[in-house]
Amino acid sequence: MIRLDNVSIRAGNFELSNISILIPKGQYAVLMGKTGCGKTSILETICGLRQTSAGSVWVQDVDVTHYAPGDRQIGYVPQDVALFPTFNVSEHLEFGLKLRRATPHQIKQRRDETAEMLGITHLLARGVTGLSGGEAQRVALGRALAVEPSVLLLDEPLSALDDDTRDEMIDLLQSIKVITGMTTLHVTHSGHEADRLADLRYQLDDSVIQSPPSSSQASQSHVSQSHVSQSLRSSKVPAKSCN
């Protein structure tokens, strides 16, 4: 479960205020919106990489507003994947487990399970500099999933992929959804991704997060309140759909 209660985020002249959203446990939510409207800021706030100026962030019924990013049990895949250039693929999958002081046996077991789920077992010994876009995305996903987080946050994970690779990755994300049942918030510009993956669809525009009526699940969702307001102190953005 991911819940934001009246969260406000401020970064320079940019401000999002009174954001409230509830993504129930096990749901795959897709958040859409135009570039610069604050989608990444929302993900960073849930991760703890960006501080809230007001409101609270909840993950699995725990108020994590003042938790360090590493204590929130969140898996995060940024838009540019941000792999560690000095690590090989295996070390990416092991990193979070080592930080959690898992035993060598647990680390190996979990690494192998994650690699198998993502189809990257053959890449384990390789460095990350020569990986293709799809492979890099799988490694970034593996790095996030290896520690078995409570929720998964994906920031436009498929935006840099060609159509075929994107379809493969969508299939992979669907299978991960089924296997892990993990609560997921996926930011994207692509209606196709949303159609294929979303249990819940949200759209962030100038003032609200909306759940379009076309999302059948959205109408049945447990979203008690999904409201985002955004204001730009220095310049007003036209009030349009962000898709």
Place this chain on the structure above:
Amino acid sequence: MGGISSCFLLLVVLLIAADVAFTSVADFREVLSKPEIRASIRLTLLSCSVSAILSLLVAIPLGYLLSRFRFRGHFLIDTLVDIPIVLPPLVLGLSLLILFHLPIGRSGWELEAWLSNDVGFPVTYRWPAVVLAQFIVACAFAVRTMGVTFDQINPRAEDVARTLGCTRMQAFLHVALPQSGRGMIAALTIAWARSLGEFGPILVFAGATRMRTEVLSTSVFLEMSVGDLNSAVAVSLLMVAIAMAVLFALRALGTGRGQRGPLNGDLHR
């Protein structure tokens, strides 16, 4: 473009060629036979290495701080780093001398007197003054180099590391630092080279006492001051040779070194 660049390179080559043409093997032999010059070479190599390593140790955290964080006073610190670069060398030496000998308070407490009498580590006009005079300038260049290095490293990877359980320090040590290897070599190289070329602050703050605070740059000055131009040029060429050898070695280390970090698999230790 190529023509302009060639002119510069030609000028450098001509400078060295003129020095080579001016001196002889006999001059080199004579210079190297002097115990003062041999002591000067030893002190030069040691002091440059110590100041370069100290510069790197300061430059890594300071460069990272200036690159990654925006805070009140950032501009001030950023400007302070440049002061040793823009100050005239003699002013820097004079400022160091004044700092160490300025009486403070009614008791007239002096930093140099305290270091000398209470700590047992006198600085002024001794070898530590040479290192400090070299360090103050070399460190500024090293900080700038490390700042640029960290600017070029994607901070998002450190963010991801923090979501995986790293503290900021761990993210720096495990993710950012291993990526900065080439930058560290560059910073070490430039700090070493700057230290070798330092003269003004050393002359004022450490003096030019033979066998005690004489480094190669002051050797050139001392040889010239007694009218021995042949020895001065030979020492100058010796500096060029040492500088090229060290810079080549450091650059080879920088280009030959792998990109892999030192820590992987060591998190439990």
